[in-house]
Amino acid sequence: MPKPVCVSPGLTVTPLRKTAGTFMLTASATLLSTMAMAIQRFPKPEFESAYTQPQTQIPLPRGEFLAYLDVFVLFASLCLITWLVLKKRSRFWVFFMSLFSLAYFGFYREGCICSIGAIQNVSLALFDHSFVIPLSVIAFFLLPLVFTLFYGRTFCAGVCPFGAFQDLFAFKPQALGSRLNTVLGIIPYLYLGLAVLFAATGTDFIICRYDPFVGIFRFNASFGMFLFAGILLLSGVFIARPYCRFLCPYGVLLNWTSRFSRKHLSITPKECIQCRLCEHSCPYDAIDVPVTTKSPETRPAMVKKMMMLTILVPFLVLIFGYTGSRLQETFAGVDSRVKLAKEVLALSKMQDAGNKMQDDSYEIKAFKASGKTESQVYSEASAVLKKFYVGGWLFGGFIGLAIALMTGGRMLPVYRTDYVTNKGRCFSCARCTDYCPVKS
Amino acid sequence: MPNRREFLNTLMRGGILAALGMLSGALVFRSRDKNSCSYGFDCSRCSKSESCSLPAAIEARQTVWQLDPAKCIQCGRCATNCVMSPSAVKCTHAFAMCGYCDLCGGYFKPGTKALDTAAEHMLCPTNALRRKFIEDPFFEYTIAEELCIGCGKCVKGCSAFGNGSLQLQVHHDRCKNCNECSIARNCPSQAFSRVPANKPSLLKTFGNESPAKVPQKGGVNA
Ligand code: SF4
Ligand code: SF4
Numbered sequence: 001m002p003k004p005v006c007v008s009p010g011l012t013v014t015p016l017r018k019t020a021g022t023f024m025l026t027a028s029a030t031l032l033s034t035m036a037m038a039i040q041r042f043p044k045p046e047f048e049s050a051y052t053q054p055q056t057q058i059p060l061p062r063g064e065f066l067a068y069l070d071v072f073v074l075f076a077s078l079c080l081i082t083w084l085v086l087k088k089r090s091r092f093w094v095f096f097m098s099l100f101s102l103a104y105f106g107f108y109r110e111g112c113i114c115s116i117g118a119i120q121n122v123s124l125a126l127f128d129h130s131f132v133i134p135l136s137v138i139a140f141f142l143l144p145l146v147f148t149l150f151y152g153r154t155f156c157a158g159v160c161p162f163g164a165f166q167d168l169f170a171f172k173p174q175a176l177g178s179r180l181n182t183v184l185g186i187i188p189y190l191y192l193g194l195a196v197l198f199a200a201t202g203t204d205f206i207i208c209r210y211d212p213f214v215g216i217f218r219f220n221a222s223f224g225m226f227l228f229a230g231i232l233l234l235s236g237v238f239i240a241r242p243y244c245r246f247l248c249p250y251g252v253l254l255n256w257t258s259r260f261s262r263k264h265l266s267i268t269p270k271e272c273i274q275c276r277l278c279e280h281s282c283p284y285d286a287i288d289v290p291v292t293t294k295s296p297e298t299r300p301a302m303v304k305k306m307m308m309l310t311i312l313v314p315f316l317v318l319i320f321g322y323t324g325s326r327l328q329e330t331f332a333g334v335d336s337r338v339k340l341a342k343e344v345l346a347l348s349k350m351q352d353a354g355n356k357m358q359d360d361s362y363e364i365k366a367f368k369a370s371g372k373t374e375s376q377v378y379s380e381a382s383a384v385l386k387k388f389y390v391g392g393w394l395f396g397g398f399i400g401l402a403i404a405l406m407t408g409g410r411m412l413p414v415y416r417t418d419y420v421t422n423k424g425r426c427f428s429c430a431r432c433t434d435y436c437p438v439k440s
Numbered sequence: 441m442p443n444r445r446e447f448l449n450t451l452m453r454g455g456i457l458a459a460l461g462m463l464s465g466a467l468v469f470r471s472r473d474k475n476s477c478s479y480g481f482d483c484s485r486c487s488k489s490e491s492c493s494l495p496a497a498i499e500a501r502q503t504v505w506q507l508d509p510a511k512c513i514q515c516g517r518c519a520t521n522c523v524m525s526p527s528a529v530k531c532t533h534a535f536a537m538c539g540y541c542d543l544c545g546g547y548f549k550p551g552t553k554a555l556d557t558a559a560e561h562m563l564c565p566t567n568a569l570r571r572k573f574i575e576d577p578f579f580e581y582t583i584a585e586e587l588c589i590g591c592g593k594c595v596k597g598c599s600a601f602g603n604g605s606l607q608l609q610v611h612h613d614r615c616k617n618c619n620e621c622s623i624a625r626n627c628p629s630q631a632f633s634r635v636p637a638n639k640p641s642l643l644k645t646f647g648n649e650s651p652a653k654v655p656q657k658g659g660v661n662a
């Protein structure tokens with residue numbers, strides 16, 4: 001008899017209160033139904049006429065070498081765009097490069113495989129032994145990050161099909177102001193955290209599920225997704241590249257690697273002459289203006305700020321981590337294994353109460369046909385819940401850290417004499433270079 | 441001052457590069473790790489080596505989605521949940537398993553008396569299943585794939601009353617090989633899995649028969 005399994009505080013599973021006899025009965029019945037597939041009810045016919053049986057043929061998938069071709073195209077595009085941005089400094093050619101990427105990675109490859117989605121494959125592969133991650137997916141995840149680490153976000157400038165697509169719509173970009181940019185900038189951290197959490201627990205690939213553009217690339221999407229994509233693209237007329245700035249989870253990783261890039265696009269090829277011509281040239285608010293008035297802060301004030309930060313960081317990490325862990329059940333509720341356990345539990349409760357059976361849902365039918373026991377289902381679900389407890393802490397802690405660092409970043413004094421690109425946020429689209437009157 | 445900042449930057453860059461290197465190393469070696477298989481990839485000792493995807497996937501390093509007809513309960517979600525419409529999942533006929541029955545459980549609605557090709561007797565909503573007289577008493581059933589929507593109605597009939605030779609399969613000429621298959625996410629029987637791209641079919645056969653699969657590029661049920 002299976003022992004009671006505590007799935008979670010809110011979902012305590014009662015033991016099977018069935019006699020061993022009925023249990024055996026259901027077991028043998030389910031055995032029958034799983035074998036149903038292979039029952040040969042009618043013998044193989046023996047034909048007398050000259051009939052030859054056709055062979056079953058099913059289409060083969062796309063050739064494997066094409067996956068490596070994609071990697072090659074990605075690598076070549078990254079090299080080319082980096083050269084166009086850093087050496088040619090030409091918006092014109094960057095634009096054509098982005099059209100090519102939109103055509104190839106977007107409409108021809110239909111947005112799949114992409115570096116953004118590869119985050120999930122990488123997370124799942126790290127936590128699930130049996131998931132085999134193809135080398136091409138690893139390459140799609142790593143190559144843009146490595147390029148960004150050396151040359152800034154040139155990937156965003158003209159290789160990512162999502163970025164290229166939105167870039168076409170940036171007709172009347174409005175400045176949002178640094179506060180709004182910072183606050184909305186939290187969303188990608190949330191998205192990244194959730195995507196990793198759900199992928200690592202084997203629950204869902206949310207980046208793919210809520211990918212707004214892939215439906216357009218395939219000319220095939222649900223109404224809801226078309227609406228979402230339409231809203232994003234139209235708002236992109238005023239808020240340039242809304243997905244890139246306020247949603248893209250890969251952008252978080254690119255942002256942080258770009259900050260330490262070795263050579264990054266600069267607005268001016270030589271020295272800034274403070275002409276202010278480029279000041280409003282960036283559609284993405286990624287140009288930092290000079291701050292030449294040294295902040296009048298005294299040393300004690302600085303020390304006080306630093307102390308506040310050292311308290312703030314662990315405090316926020318803990319608070320958010322705790323909140324994340326409390327959301328354990330909400331998160332786990334979308335997992336199919338947990339959903340099944342809840343259904344099975346409800347069913348066995350109903351049977352215990354002697355209620356009449358309703359029509360089984362497909363999930364219950366499949367469960368009965370699979371020959372699994374109830375306790376197996378419960379222990380699978382409780383394992384998932386445990387993962388979400390740890391994952392909830394990590395997710396929350398990550399968000400807390402992100403918020404703390406952002407607050408900290410706004411508190412620190414800045415001093416700069418020139419107009420410079422913000423290495424984290426700049427997409428290296430090379431628009432501003434056209435505005436600079438200094439030519440090399 | 442700029443020098444100190446430059447130095448810190450270089451340090452961080454080196455750190456991130458090392459982390460990325462370690463990550464990719466872990467990813468490449470992890471799925472080759474002998475621990476991921478309880479037999480250490482000695483397939484000759486394993487009873488599941490026929491259906492196991494690990495060793496082949498590791499050689500091929502590319503996977504595609506496929507559904508296991510033995511697990512499928514023909515819920516109908518294959519027709520509605522695919523990102524493609526009509527679905528990339530289609531009925532496939534394993535001729536080698538078929539009894540060539542006159543009264544086909546996959547072709548006729550239950551309780552049909554007149555065994556003819558009148559549309560109102562057919563189970564298939566799109567008239568994709570075709571019946572052809574071969575010789576008394578055998579009939580051949582083929583699938584017009586361009587019409588099939590993968591609803592699984594015929595599959596259900598065939599596995600309930602016949603030999604189970606009609607089976608649902610993902611057809612990879614239509615399938616986009618989504619990063620996460622949107623049918624897999626909703627399949628009640630977890631019939632979907634990633635299989636090695638060089639062995640893309642999971643058609644079932646009777647135990648002692650040779651596999652009923654000859655995958656061919658662009659091929660259809662002849
Ligand atoms: S921010 Fe994201 S969506 Fe935008 S271009 Fe970069 S990777 Fe692509
Ligand atoms: S969703 Fe699953 S159970 Fe339903 S028809 Fe498709 S494979 Fe079969």
Ligand code: SF4
Nearest residue numbers: 564588589591592594
């Ligand atoms: S009944 Fe459904 S699965 Fe069978 S051939 Fe017709 S459309 Fe395809």
Ligand code: SF4
Nearest residue numbers: 522615616618621622
């Ligand atoms: S992988 Fe995508 S296209 Fe293929 S069957 Fe699944 S949902 Fe349909």
